Amino acid sequence: MAIRLNVxxxxxxxxxxxxxxLLWVLRDELEQCGTKFGCGAGLCGACTVxxxxxxxxxxxxxxxxxxxxxxxxxxxLSPNANxxxxxxxxxFDVPQCGxxxxxxxxxxxxxxxxxxxxxxxxxxxxxxxxxxRCGTYTRxxxxxxxxxxxxxxxxxxxxx
Amino acid sequence: xxxxxxxFLQVSAGATGSLVLGGGIAQAQRPGRPAGPPILPSAFIQIxxxxxxxxxAKNPEMGQGIKTALPMIIAxxxxxxxxxxxxxxADLNEAKYGSQSAGGSRxxxxxxxxxxxxGAAGRLMLVTAAAEAWSVPVAELxxxxxxxxHKASGRSVGYGELAATAATLPAPDLNKVKLKxxxxxxxxxxxxxxxxxxxxxxxxxxxxxxxxxxxxxxxTFEKCPVFNGKAVSANLDEIKALPGIKTAFLVEGNxxxxxxxxxxxxxxxxxxxxxxxxxxxKVEWNEGPNATHSTAAYNAxxxxxxxxxxxxxxxxxxxxxxxxxxxxxxxxxxxxFPFISHAQLEPGNCTAKFENxxxxxxxxxxxxxxxxxxxxxxxxxxPADITVHQxxxxxxxxxxxxxxxxxxxxxxxxxxxxxxxxxxxxxxxxMRHDFYRPGGYQHMxxxxxxxxxxxxxxxxxxxxxxxxxxxxxxxxxxxxFPAQFVxxxxxxxxxxxxxxxxxxxxxxxSNSLAWVIHSFIDELAHAAGKDPVQFRLDLLGEPRxxxxxxxxxxxxxxxxxxxxxxxxxxxxxxxxxxxRGMGVGFHYSHSGYFAEVAEVSVDAQNRxxxxxxxxxxxxxxxxxxxxxxxxxxxxAIIDGLSELMNQEITIAKGRTVxxxxxxxxxxxxxxxxxxxxxxxxxxxxxPTGLGEPPLPPLLPAVSNAIFAAxxxxxxxxxxxKEGFRWA
Numbered sequence: 001m002a003i004r005l006n007v008x009x010x011x012x013x014x015x016x017x018x019x020x021x022l023l024w025v026l027r028d029e030l031e032q033c034g035t036k037f038g039c040g041a042g043l044c045g046a047c048t049v050x051x052x053x054x055x056x057x058x059x060x061x062x063x064x065x066x067x068x069x070x071x072x073x074x075x076x077l078s079p080n081a082n083x084x085x086x087x088x089x090x091x092f093d094v095p096q097c098g099x100x101x102x103x104x105x106x107x108x109x110x111x112x113x114x115x116x117x118x119x120x121x122x123x124x125x126x127x128x129x130x131x132x133r134c135g136t137y138t139r140x141x142x143x144x145x146x147x148x149x150x151x152x153x154x155x156x157x158x159x160x
Numbered sequence: 161x162x163x164x165x166x167x168f169l170q171v172s173a174g175a176t177g178s179l180v181l182g183g184g185i186a187q188a189q190r191p192g193r194p195a196g197p198p199i200l201p202s203a204f205i206q207i208x209x210x211x212x213x214x215x216x217a218k219n220p221e222m223g224q225g226i227k228t229a230l231p232m233i234i235a236x237x238x239x240x241x242x243x244x245x246x247x248x249x250a251d252l253n254e255a256k257y258g259s260q261s262a263g264g265s266r267x268x269x270x271x272x273x274x275x276x277x278x279g280a281a282g283r284l285m286l287v288t289a290a291a292e293a294w295s296v297p298v299a300e301l302x303x304x305x306x307x308x309x310h311k312a313s314g315r316s317v318g319y320g321e322l323a324a325t326a327a328t329l330p331a332p333d334l335n336k337v338k339l340k341x342x343x344x345x346x347x348x349x350x351x352x353x354x355x356x357x358x359x360x361x362x363x364x365x366x367x368x369x370x371x372x373x374x375x376x377x378x379x380t381f382e383k384c385p386v387f388n389g390k391a392v393s394a395n396l397d398e399i400k401a402l403p404g405i406k407t408a409f410l411v412e413g414n415x416x417x418x419x420x421x422x423x424x425x426x427x428x429x430x431x432x433x434x435x436x437x438x439x440x441x442k443v444e445w446n447e448g449p450n451a452t453h454s455t456a457a458y459n460a461x462x463x464x465x466x467x468x469x470x471x472x473x474x475x476x477x478x479x480x481x482x483x484x485x486x487x488x489x490x491x492x493x494x495x496x497f498p499f500i501s502h503a504q505l506e507p508g509n510c511t512a513k514f515e516n517x518x519x520x521x522x523x524x525x526x527x528x529x530x531x532x533x534x535x536x537x538x539x540x541x542x543p544a545d546i547t548v549h550q551x552x553x554x555x556x557x558x559x560x561x562x563x564x565x566x567x568x569x570x571x572x573x574x575x576x577x578x579x580x581x582x583x584x585x586x587x588x589x590x591m592r593h594d595f596y597r598p599g600g601y602q603h604m605x606x607x608x609x610x611x612x613x614x615x616x617x618x619x620x621x622x623x624x625x626x627x628x629x630x631x632x633x634x635x636x637x638x639x640x641f642p643a644q645f646v647x648x649x650x651x652x653x654x655x656x657x658x659x660x661x662x663x664x665x666x667x668x669x670s671n672s673l674a675w676v677i678h679s680f681i682d683e684l685a686h687a688a689g690k691d692p693v694q695f696r697l698d699l700l701g702e703p704r705x706x707x708x709x710x711x712x713x714x715x716x717x718x719x720x721x722x723x724x725x726x727x728x729x730x731x732x733x734x735x736x737x738x739x740r741g742m743g744v745g746f747h748y749s750h751s752g753y754f755a756e757v758a759e760v761s762v763d764a765q766n767r768x769x770x771x772x773x774x775x776x777x778x779x780x781x782x783x784x785x786x787x788x789x790x791x792x793x794x795x796a797i798i799d800g801l802s803e804l805m806n807q808e809i810t811i812a813k814g815r816t817v818x819x820x821x822x823x824x825x826x827x828x829x830x831x832x833x834x835x836x837x838x839x840x841x842x843x844x845x846x847p848t849g850l851g852e853p854p855l856p857p858l859l860p861a862v863s864n865a866i867f868a869a870x871x872x873x874x875x876x877x878x879x880x881k882e883g884f885r886w887a
Contacts, residue, residue: 017403024432028378033370034363036554038505039587040435043821046505074363081362089361093351093787096795097223098360099505099554105361124830131821133505133555134223135798136791137832 003067007032008076018064022056023047025063026073034074034102038131045130048103049073055110057129074102077109084150085109088143096134104130108144117148199274199334201282203256204234211306211320213240217355218250218257219267220526222504222556224851225788226267228355230275232784236347237279237340239303240319247355252528252548260550262526263561263664265750265849268784272847276339281332286319289326293317342781351787356552368524368551369509373580376511377406378431379572381583382438383423383593386447386814387659388415390422394443399426402440404433411571417661418562418595420538425572431584450659451814455499455599458811461656462601462622466494470620470652472628475638480605483616483648487607489687490616494603495676497877498808499596501816501824502665506554507590508565512573513580519546519573523566524553531563535570557799558664562595591824592816595663596809598624598634600672604680612688614681614699617646624662625655633668639711640673641748642681645699660811666799667852670749671859675804675877678745678860683873692744692864693726713748717778720841722746722755725776728837729757739763740771741868745860752853753778756797758833760865761887762872768805768879769887770862773797774837775854780847783840790838793854797836800858802826805879805886831886 002013007030014029021040026032026049035058038046042057049058050072077083085105088094095101104127111118111126118126123144132140206214215234221227231247250257258274261267283303290308291298294315302309309316342348359366384390391410399408406427413422424443428434484490511522519541525531528548536543553560569583585593600623607616623634636651643649665671685695703716722744726732731742739761746755754777761769775793783789806825810817818824863874866884874882 020432024430028430028432031372032363033365033367033372036367036505037369037507037584039821041587041820041822044505074361077362081358086361090353090357093354093357093791095223095354095357095360096225096791097505097553097555098356099223099367101360102363120834121830124828127829131505131826131828133503133557133799133826135795135802135827135832137798137827137829138794138834138836139791141829 003063005063005066005068006070008072014063016063019062021059022049022061022063022066022071023058026058032073032075036099036102038100043131044100045107046100046103048106048130050106050110053110053113055107074106077105083109084147084154085112085143087150088146091146092139092143094136094139094143096136100130100132104132104140108140108147111144112148112151116151118144199256199258199278201278201285204275204278205238205282207319207323209320209323211318212244212246213306213319214246214248216250216257217247218260218271220260220262220528220550220553220556221249221356222262222526222553222560224262224267224792225354225785226262228352228788229268229784230271231355232347232352233272233275234279236345237276238283239305239346241305242347242352244306249550249552252532252550254529260528262556263558265752265852267849269751269846269848277334277337280337280339281334284332284337285326285329286322288329289322290317293325348782348784349786351785354788366552367506368522368553369506369584371511371522371551371582373511373513376580376582377427377429377576378434379425379427379569379581379583380431380434380438380586381411381423381425381568381572381589382441382443383421383589384445384447385592386445386451387661388417388421388450389445389447391424392444392446394424394441399437399441402433402437404428404430405437407576408437409575414538417593418564419534420567420571421564421593427572427576427581431582435586447814453659453814454812455810458599458656458658465622465654465656466601466603466620468654471654472652474636474651474653475643476650477643477646478648480616480618480648480650484605484607484618487616488610490605490607491680491683491687492605493680493683493875494601495679495875496601497599497672497675498810499599499660500665500803500807501591501594501596501809501818502557502559503591503821503824503826504555504557504559507587508585509583510566510569511580511582512569514570514574514576515578517545519570520549521547521566521570522549522551524551524560525563525566526556526558526560527563531566534563534567538567539570539574557666558668559594561664587821588819591819595632595661597665597668597671598631598662600624600634602676604676606680606684608684608688612690612695614642614646614684616648617642618650619652621651621653623653623655624658626657627655630655631658631662633662633664635669636673637669637710639707639713641677641713642699644706644711644713645701659814666796667749667855670747670852670856671803674745674747674856675859675863678747678857679863679874682743682860682864682867691732693722693731696722696744696746714753717753717843718746718748718755720843721753721776721778724839724841725755725757725774728776728839729759729774731757739869741865741870743861743864743866743868745857745864747853747856749856750852751779751848752850754853754857756857756861758858758861758865760862760869762866762870763887766884767887768866768884770801770833772835772837773833773858773861776839776841777854778841778843779850779853780845781842782847783842784847789840789850792850793838794836796854797858798827798832800855801831801862804859804862804877805884808878808881
């Protein structure tokens, strides 16, 4: 049965079982491999994508649940990989192995959308579902603050 | 040896028109290495006519940053403009590149000399080409940012224009080539843009799991839940009829779980179908003799063995028993640490293609050379018929020193000639079929004299193995600290046989031993009425090298990091609120000296908060990439916290109980210390690796801080078993 959804701004139709997790639709049907498989059980956050702007764990989200919805993955976060979070990640050399970082960035992007100036505690709470096995948390936290700054600065510039 | 051969340039090579710098160099050009074929600069350096340079990264990249650091070493000696450099990952070819592995924090020390010489040889060839073109002496020329300059005449020329001529010149001898004075380094010591970082943050398919080939199928491999059990039969016909399934078959295995375990392979058009089919899979297993093993039985056996005489001696200096009897104060304590899993985030996987008798592998291995040999043996193929491509991997931590995923993929692909197959484990496979950090039990006895000096030490180490043969990564070295620093010193051991596969986990042995040793030293410091840092300084004594060869221990380097971390943390100088304490630990491993201090609070409900950790390390004269280096230390500290608080693998009925991250928990952001202070002391020693040595001191530093904060001495890991949890 064909399931229609919107991925990174493009309408797509996939002919897969309704219970196939979105993660595997993205990775193996749509060839978008930026979203990562870590645990398959919603425990590590490596597979985080946005469903209508809200972060979800794609490894435990059946594709049928996103029929007709908009999904954004790391590949679609910004036009030229220049989202303030992506810039800040480069500035602080955040990743080690980097495998979790797409999920970290997607969770952080959703946080900044609704809270443009999060505190440490708010960041910690939002990021709790994202495991970094290499332990880059202190840099992730710093980079989120930096991205918030960059976003505010860009906004101020636009308004001036 | 004199160089007699001539360079030849592969001008025609490559559709990009790149020139390959280098060519034949005389024999005996593997500096510091066993004899083998010569290593050529052309293996590592390609210069295009435009001046763009491609450098080859030889070793596996798993997040330790070696894909950036090793090319930086070449680039500095070659005086390149890093903006003109592209880094490519080498395929496995140890004849061409030298040893290619990532383990034991050896990538930097093993390549520091070689790659500087490769860069310097390349530079000499380019400079010589310019000297000949301009008819000036080489000595009058300098290089900078990919150009050769002749100051006297004001002339300069880009490397791209020189490469063709350079390659026709006599070969420099790598052993004789002149290296830069370290004060002239321009790239080494700078936090240059990390290779692959833009690809990582934009979701490019750069990992092993992302690699795809046209027509590729996907496989899962269900192994016997009991280690080394065998698949007898399975409902293969039912499985083959399920959606998306192409085939399914039994794999007999070869009796070695580090090579090819027995199990059931399911191959599908897409991985999810293969994984989903496992829900319907029914296998009859012959579980074999390991089915009776359990953590509970190991624990009971250890207590029984503690009551008996140790089975064998590992080291004895002086008379520990007499010294204990004569000591002013003694401490007697039993420590226990568990098996733990690597739990690297990217599950085991490998892509394989078998066609016309030849095998091609795309693998995330830390030891691809060993992987090739193992595939060769398991499949009965000549090594020359196997190609291994190295792919970036989502974490190693020692798990990918083993090559079981590689051999499994190769075996499955061999059953489907011409069809590429990607084997991918699910998380449960990965956690339940690891080569675990072995647990252990240590009965420690120590004594101090009336002056508070440590005079007696005895350790009865109950570990795993047969007779006096330890299983992998479960042993204690005879020179392990504080051996050589205590006059009456004994380590004896008794081994419990185990069927549980064990292997190196980041800072193998050290990751558990440092916790026991420095927790116990802390107990002795308190018994002696001494400050824990001062007690350790007294134990180390005067700056000097103690012991020889493998046992050489530089007390001066350790004193320096310990004194520095005490100063940076304000040790003994700050008044801490009630319920808050500081703890210290140090450890020498993998050629690195590290001391760490943790500041911790513990509340009335035993909730632990690590406020700050200070780490000071000495890994030699150069920190190649300071930002990556600090990242490794920060990560090791957080990794250590995970091991300390939560992680434990238990065995019941011969199988691993834990299956996923909810049962083998790693630290989350809110539990990570808000601040980590990392400092390096640059000593006059060759640069050594950083993946491992920062981890071991963290565990005792936090354990000892918990004692300082609340008076509870932790002797069993993980801390959750002692009633602690994160705040």
